[in-house]
Amino acid sequence: xxxxxxxxxxxxxxxxxxxxxxxxxxxxxxxxxxxxxxxxxxxxxxxxxxxxxxxxxxxxxxxxxxxxxxxxxxxxxxxxxxxxxxxxxxxxxxxxxxxxxxxxxxxxxxxxxxxxxxxxxxxxxxxxxxxxxxxxxxxxxxxxxxxxxxxxxxxxxxxxxxxxxxxxxxxxxxxxxxxxxxxxxxxxxxxxxxxxxxxxxxxxxxxxxxxxxxxxxxxxxxxxxxxxxxxxxxxxxxxxxxxxxxxxxxxxxxxxxxxxxxxxxxxxxxxxxxxxxxxxxxxxxxxxxxxxxxxxxxxxxxxxxxxxxxxxxxxxxxxxxxxxxxxxxxxxxxxxxxxxxxxxxxxxxxxxxxxxxxxxxxxxxxxxxxxxxxxxxxxxxxxxxxxxxxxxxxxxxxxxxxxxxxxxxxxxxxxxxxxxxxxxxxxxxxxxxxxxxxxxxxxxxxxxxxxxxxxxxxxxxxxxxxxxxxxxxxxxxxxxxxxxxxxxxxxxxxxxxxxxxxxxxxxxxxxxxxxxxxxxxxxxxxxxxxxxxxxxxxxxxxxxxxxxxxxxxxxxxxxxxxxxxxxxxxxxxxxxxxxxxxxxxxxxxxxxxxxxxxxxxxxxxxxxxxxxxxxxxxxxxxxxxxxxxxxxxxxxxxxxxxxxxxxxxxxxxxxxxxxxxxxxxxxxxxxxxxxxxxxxxxxxxxxxxxxxxxxxxx
Numbered sequence: 001x002x003x004x005x006x007x008x009x010x011x012x013x014x015x016x017x018x019x020x021x022x023x024x025x026x027x028x029x030x031x032x033x034x035x036x037x038x039x040x041x042x043x044x045x046x047x048x049x050x051x052x053x054x055x056x057x058x059x060x061x062x063x064x065x066x067x068x069x070x071x072x073x074x075x076x077x078x079x080x081x082x083x084x085x086x087x088x089x090x091x092x093x094x095x096x097x098x099x100x101x102x103x104x105x106x107x108x109x110x111x112x113x114x115x116x117x118x119x120x121x122x123x124x125x126x127x128x129x130x131x132x133x134x135x136x137x138x139x140x141x142x143x144x145x146x147x148x149x150x151x152x153x154x155x156x157x158x159x160x161x162x163x164x165x166x167x168x169x170x171x172x173x174x175x176x177x178x179x180x181x182x183x184x185x186x187x188x189x190x191x192x193x194x195x196x197x198x199x200x201x202x203x204x205x206x207x208x209x210x211x212x213x214x215x216x217x218x219x220x221x222x223x224x225x226x227x228x229x230x231x232x233x234x235x236x237x238x239x240x241x242x243x244x245x246x247x248x249x250x251x252x253x254x255x256x257x258x259x260x261x262x263x264x265x266x267x268x269x270x271x272x273x274x275x276x277x278x279x280x281x282x283x284x285x286x287x288x289x290x291x292x293x294x295x296x297x298x299x300x301x302x303x304x305x306x307x308x309x310x311x312x313x314x315x316x317x318x319x320x321x322x323x324x325x326x327x328x329x330x331x332x333x334x335x336x337x338x339x340x341x342x343x344x345x346x347x348x349x350x351x352x353x354x355x356x357x358x359x360x361x362x363x364x365x366x367x368x369x370x371x372x373x374x375x376x377x378x379x380x381x382x383x384x385x386x387x388x389x390x391x392x393x394x395x396x397x398x399x400x401x402x403x404x405x406x407x408x409x410x411x412x413x414x415x416x417x418x419x420x421x422x423x424x425x426x427x428x429x430x431x432x433x434x435x436x437x438x439x440x441x442x443x444x445x446x447x448x449x450x451x452x453x454x455x456x457x458x459x460x461x462x463x464x465x466x467x468x469x470x471x472x473x474x475x476x477x478x479x480x481x482x483x484x485x486x487x488x489x490x491x492x493x494x495x496x497x498x499x500x501x502x503x504x505x506x507x508x509x510x511x512x513x514x515x516x517x518x519x520x521x522x523x524x525x526x527x528x529x530x531x532x533x534x535x536x537x538x539x540x541x542x543x544x545x546x547x548x549x550x551x552x553x554x555x556x557x558x559x560x561x562x563x564x565x566x567x568x569x570x571x572x573x574x575x576x577x578x579x580x581x582x583x584x585x586x587x588x589x590x591x592x593x594x595x596x597x598x599x600x601x602x603x604x605x606x607x608x609x610x611x612x613x614x615x616x617x618x619x620x621x622x623x624x625x626x627x628x629x630x631x632x633x634x635x636x637x638x639x640x641x642x643x644x645x646x647x648x649x650x651x652x653x654x655x656x657x658x659x660x661x662x663x664x665x666x667x668x669x670x671x672x673x674x675x676x677x678x679x680x681x682x683x684x685x686x687x688x689x690x691x692x693x694x695x696x697x698x
Contacts, residue, residue: 004062006655007055009643010048018578019599025575027640039160039205039629040182042661053628053639056657064623064656068683071692075481075679080672081419082477090387090399090412092378093117097148099379108132108671112142112151125151125170136662138163140185144170145193146243150215152196154185159629159662161185161205165198167215180213180222186236188246191263197225197237197246205583205631207234210248212266226250226259226269232586239263240285241334242381245309247283252587253467256280260309272307273314284334285309286356286381291339292317293332299323300502304332304339321354328501333375336382338404342375344470347430347442347499349373351388353404364402368392369430370444372474391415391475393446393489394426417477425449426483430473433492433519433526439507441519442493442500443526444473448483458562458689459488459533461524465496465516466545467591468505478678485691488532494519496545510593510601514608517552524560536562536620539685543567544633547624551610551641554619563621563688565681568630572637573609574602583631611637614644618651623684625677626659635659656684 011026030049037044065072088102098117101110109128115121128139138156140163145152151170154163165180165187180187180198184207187198195214199207208231211222226248228235233250240247246261248269255277259269272283272290280302281294290307296314297303304321307313321329321341330349331342339354350365351373366373371392377383384405391397396415402408427449432440451457460482464471471491479489493499496508496516508516520540527533540561542550547569554564570576577595579585593601606612622645626638642657649655658680686692 004059006059006646007052008646009052009639011647016578018595019602021602025640027643028575030636030639030643031634032636035634036203036205039631040158040162042158042628045628049636052643053635053657053659053661056639056642057659057661060656060658063654064684064687065658065680068687068692071683071686072676072679075682076676078419078481079478079675079678082417082421082480083671084416084418087416091115094144094379095148099144103671104129108673109137109139112153114144123170126153126168128155131155143187143189145189146191147193150189150193152187152189154183154187156185159627159660161631162201165196167196176215178216178219180219184235186238188237188239190246190266191243195266197261199235199237202231204231204581206231206587207236210235210237225261230586231580232589233257234587240283241377242285244285249282250275251280252590254278254280254590256282258283260312272312273317276314282332284332286334286336291320291332291334293329295502297323300506301325301327302329302502304329304341326501328498330498331375333377333386334381335377335384335386337384338386340375340377340386342373344499344501347493351375353386355404364388366390366392368395368428370428370473371395372472387412393428393444393473393475393479394423396421396423396475415475421480428473431526431530433523435495435515435519435522437515439495439515439519441495441523441526443523444471444491444493445527445532446479446483446489447532448486451486451488453531455528455531455534455537457486457488457533458537458539458685458691459490459524459527460539460541460685461490461492461520461527462541462546463492463494463516463520463523463549464542464544464546465492465494465508465520465549467496468498468502470497470499478675478682481679481682482685485686487685488527490523490527490532492520492523494523494549509591511604513592513604514552516549517556517608520549520553521557521560524557535560537689539563539565539688541565541567541681541685543569545570547571547633547638548573548610552608552613554622555610555613555615558617558619561620563623563685564619565684566622566624566638567681568627568633569610569624569638569641570633571610571641574605574612576634576637577601577605582634611641611644614641614648616648616650619645619649619653619655621653621684621688622655623681624657625681626657628659628661 012029014025014028085105089100091098091100097114099114107129112126113122140154142153151168154165156163162182163185167176184199184201200209202208208228210226212225213222228250236249238247246263248259250257257275258272284291288309292305303323305317306320307316328344333340341352354361374389376387388400399413401410429445431443498505547566550564550566551571595602624638626635628635
């Protein structure tokens with residue numbers, strides 16, 4: 001391998017004082033003063049900042065990208081070979097038509113299509129490959145109107161999550177010249193097909209407002225339907241499955257509030273129940289009755305209540321499905337005669353179906369040690385059929401239609417793996433790691449049968465642990481490229497998620513945040529103790545808030561890891577939470593704490609924030625990935641982190657930063673381009689444990 005000199009970022013004094021504590025942030029200059037403009041126009045980035053990011057990219061390419069190109073290409077081809085490239089979704093009926101999406105061989109983006117409901121010639125409504133123009137194309141979906149004459153579709157062309165909504169006449173295939181520009185990506189048709197409700201951002205990239213665009217009018221004249229005054233709340237817009245109401249929801253991570261608009265006649269929004277701190281609720285509707293999933297009245301794992309549409313206040317909420325401690329209600333769907341609940345019990349998902357005519361319930365669950373389960377119903381309310389999707393780490397995805405009147409279950413599709421896959425060649429285990437406080441942390445493990453469990457195998461351990469998001473135990477075509485090379489692939493279901501109920505989330509946020517880090521370390525140590533792998537043979541991986549986890553565990557236990565992959569990592573936590581102009585800062589205060597208002601929160605965050613806690617110690621190999629136009633984890637967070645690591649760490653372990661100069665939080669937009677990023681990460685993991693070549697020191 002070549003030996004290039006690593007970039008050295010300039011240091012510039014930048015002293016800030018909060019709560020009588022002075023801090024110098026010498027890499028603050030990497031935060032562009034015009035960051036809002038850069039999100040939409042990357043070419044406006046300051047030349048000195050651009051030069052540093054490009055120098056890091058060049059160093060990465062010289063030291064790792066080019067030397068491992070053959071390995072990356074091999075892994076990429078393996079993963080791509082497991083994809084049925086000309087795959088089709090499953091058609092969803094809606095009135096006289098059935099709508100679907102499908103992929104073409106060799107193409108990056110989907111086609112949106114429809115056929116007559118009972119079969120017939122297919123009409124291509126939208127070819128995203130044509131619209132992408134071989135550039136970044138963040139597709140936000142397409143929605144047809146109730147008349148089936150028009151298609152609204154939205155795309156982001158910079159990775160900044162500003163979406164333009166385009167209206168297409170399905171009969172002619174021609175897009176209207178009137179484009180609803182720079183929306184926040186959430187939109188819905190009115191029932192009369194004459195207007196679209198959509199969300200827009202404030203100056204700090206927060207979705208805070210709903211407007212109504214009447215087709216054929218100037219966007220500049222779109223009236224404001226709803227505007228949120230609290231910068232800590234984000235706004236979305238949708239509709240009930242019954243098509244009776246447009247729903248506006250305002251929410252942060254722990255509190256929500258909903259408003260209803262008559263979807264047929266429009267009018268002013270009507271409040272369902274005013275926001276109460278730490279009370280969440282979401283709604284659906286059936287025959288003049290609201291069905292509300294909520295954590296009100298101490299129901300931390302949620303319950304389902306009903307209330308009349310005409311008088312929906314919380315004083316009129318009546319329990320339908322009472323709170324059951326330890327049984328987390330994740331989602332509900334209401335159709336004509338049934339209420340569907342997706343729940344998690346003992347860390348495993350299940351679907352409970354209630355017949356609303358008789359209140360009789362049935363449960364759908366499976367017997368594997370770890371699996372993933374999902375449900376959906378498509379466009380139609382007046383149906384007795386719902387769609388069930390099942391997979392496990394060893395079992396490719398299977399999709400069924402379940403008819404609740406007849407009890408029949410019809411297999412619609414089984415994920416094909418063109419290069420071949422035999423589930424019997426692999427083993428899935430659900431293990432439990434004892435945390436320092438005695439809690440048992442679930443860990444899902446996948447490995448190839450015959451792999452020696454004597455500590456000699458390398459492992460990739462993935463974690464997230466934030467916002468109550470649970471990591472599914474599902475099938476991954478990508479993971480097989482590591483597993484087939486002898487890796488143990490493990491997912492740590494750490495606190496901060498809701499794998500073990502809402503309390504699992506509470507125990508991993510704010511004052512309990514460090515449980516997330518110690519849980520992950522406990523999972524790694526358990527894998528070592530049980531012979532699945534060995535200290536120094538574990539590659540840790542996480543992205544976004546999981547990237548913060550990567551930074552924290554690198555500081556806490558650098559000796560434990562063979563390598564660390566941090567994708568768009570949220571590592572500059574303290575500075576970001578002190579900057580209320582950033583898009584996610586006020587909404588994130590309930591998750592992390594508010595260091596502007598609270599000296600206690602300031603001290604707590606400073607004590608674990610990865611950027612603040614970088615120290616002179618031997619770190620393992622680290623690969624950080626960033627997106628220049630990322631509005632969620634801004635590019636300067638990983639850039640500052642890597643700059644401080646380079647200047648501070650001891651030892652010669654490699655340190656790489658790769659910034660995608662034309663993408664945002666989600667990385668590359670095309671399905672194959674995303675696989676190339678996965679191949680890069682896996683090549684890094686293989687090198688980190690010495691299976692493919694070896695790292696140069698830097």
